[in-house]
Amino acid sequence: MKDFKILTGDSLAILPTLEPESVQCTVTSPPYWGLRDYDHPAQIGAESSPEDYVNNLVRIFREVRRALRVDGTLWLNVGDGYARNGGTGGHGPNAIVGNTRRLIQRRNCKVPDCWGLKDRDLMGLPWRVAFALQADGWILRSRITWIKKTAMPESVKNRPTSATEEVFLFAKSTNYLYNPEALREPSGANLRNYWILGPESNGNGHPAAFPRELARRCILLGSYAGDLILDPFGGSGTTGIAANELGRRAVLIEINPEYARIGEKRATTFQPQLHLS
Numbered sequence: 037m038k039d040f041k042i043l044t045g046d047s048l049a050i051l052p053t054l055e056p057e058s059v060q061c062t063v064t065s066p067p068y069w070g071l072r073d074y075d076h077p078a079q080i081g082a083e084s085s086p087e088d089y090v091n092n093l094v095r096i097f098r099e100v101r102r103a104l105r106v107d108g109t110l111w112l113n114v115g116d117g118y119a120r121n122g123g124t125g126g127h128g129p130n131a132i133v134g135n136t137r138r139l140i141q142r143r144n145c146k147v148p149d150c151w152g153l154k155d156r157d158l159m160g161l162p163w164r165v166a167f168a169l170q171a172d173g174w175i176l177r178s179r180i181t182w183i184k185k186t187a188m189p190e191s192v193k194n195r196p197t198s199a200t201e202e203v204f205l206f207a208k209s210t211n212y213l214y215n216p217e218a219l220r221e222p223s224g225a226n227l228r229n230y231w232i233l234g235p236e237s238n239g240n241g242h243p244a245a246f247p248r249e250l251a252r253r254c255i256l257l258g259s260y261a262g263d264l265i266l267d268p269f270g271g272s273g274t275t276g277i278a279a280n281e282l283g284r285r286a287v288l289i290e291i292n293p294e295y296a297r298i299g300e301k302r303a304t305t306f307q308p309q310l311h312l313s
């Protein structure tokens with residue numbers, strides 16, 4: 037096994053090929069529903085309803101659970117969005133952003149016919165995903181609030197600007213690996229469940245990369261050196277880079293070959309000694 041492998045393809049097809057109970061810790065951020073187009077027919081996030089989105093994530097994370105060791109964990113960052121009628125602004129959760137295709141936006145310009153949603157309702161997607169995973173067998177252990185030092189600007193005047201996202205900690209069993217000594221508050225107290233993180237200063241060509249520090253924290257808390265880390269929505273490879281920097285091995289899955297290439301390039305820049313397959 038190489039230190040850092042990026043498998044290009046659909047997670048739903050590739051995850052079943054991973055060895056059962058081989059992964060210690062999964063750190064990931066799936067596409068948010070209806071926001072960006074990742075240019076693949078099997079992409080997550082382009083479902084015609086948010087219910088299908090939740091169901092697809094349950095199927096994917098069921099395969100992740102199979103690949104996790106019995107004491108393994110899943111650290112899941114999911115974003116929210118608003119139900120809108122014709123709502124596509126220049127900023128915000130449902131905004132037209134850099135690589136967004138109109139097709140997705142058009143599809144989601146109508147309030148989805150589920151959950152009693154009304155125009156302008158916050159959909160509460162992170163918690164809907166969390167509850168669905170809980171119902172599917174995961175143990176939901178923590179909700180960490182990622183507070184963004186630099187929030188995406190929103191031109192709203194009727195609510196506060198969104199500047200937080202959820203990171204959920206799930207366990208496969210009650211006796212799971214969590215190393216509280218790996219990361220503590222500056223006072224020495226047990227780590228709190230709010231993390232104030234800035235964006236990465238260097239753009240890496242991916243529109244939705246999470247900060248390396250976010251991945252680093254999850255990996256430190258959920259694994260030891262030498263363990264295998266998984267990211268089924270690999271993007272530009274942030275999880276793999278953080279894992280290697282901490283002496284862990286990593287396997288990433290990414291459906292868009294362009295982003296997989298960015299991940300390999302970043303890995304070479306951060307870790308020149310890596311051998312990529």
Ligand SMILES: C[S@@+](CC[C@H](N)C(=O)[O-])C[C@H]1O[C@@H](n2cnc3c(N)ncnc32)[C@H](O)[C@@H]1O
Pocket residue numbers: 045046047048064065066067068074078079080242244245246247268269270271272273274275289290291292295
């Ligand atoms: C929010 S981004 C992840 C960004 C990543 N955390 C980073 O720091 O670069 C989600 C990624 O999932 C990929 N993706 C979408 N559907 C997928 C699928 N079915 N299987 C694998 N990857 C998928 C997208 O192409 C996108 O790069």
